[in-house]
Amino acid sequence: MLEQSQLQLAKQIQEENENSPGQSIEEIALLAELSQVKNDIQSGVKALKEIENIHLAQKDSSEYLTIKMLADFGNVQDFFSNVVELKKLLAKQELEPILKKEVNKNLDKLESSLAQEIAKGIDHIKRTSRVSLDRKIELQKILVDNEIKKNDIHSLHPRFRVLKSVKKQLDEKNALFSSEFKKWQIAKQNLVIRKST
16 A cells, blocks of 8 residues: 555656756656656557457457557567468368368468467567556656655655655565565474374
């Protein structure tokens, strides 16, 4: 709850102070990166929602290629193009049974590879979205910390006072957690579980 409160305050303060006079080059760079990270998060969320809709509607795997982030991942396009070519070959030409069997076998392998590559792409989008979200949180904290250090006058501002108070409580809770966690780890090492007979 304290972390969530701190992040909310950080966001509000950062938004209030965006484009304020006297910004340093570092602040401008951080704000530009924050803007890019927000765009990355929005793109990731949009892609994941589209993926979920396709999955829930049980549409053909080719529908996943309408999502740019997924279509551009790894070998997705190559596998898909090869699948399309083999399907055209099967549809257009009368093939000898042996050759048709071989083409179908290759088609199955390619479709399986495509499905695996799409799954990897989905995992990649999830991971990069998580990294972007973590970076957004980190950037907001840096911006707020910089603002607090830069402007002692803000100590009179209600949100800064609340933020400092929340930050102090959070530091105390984190210190307590670290101490208790170390005790638990030591206790866990000495713990022996015996199977009753």
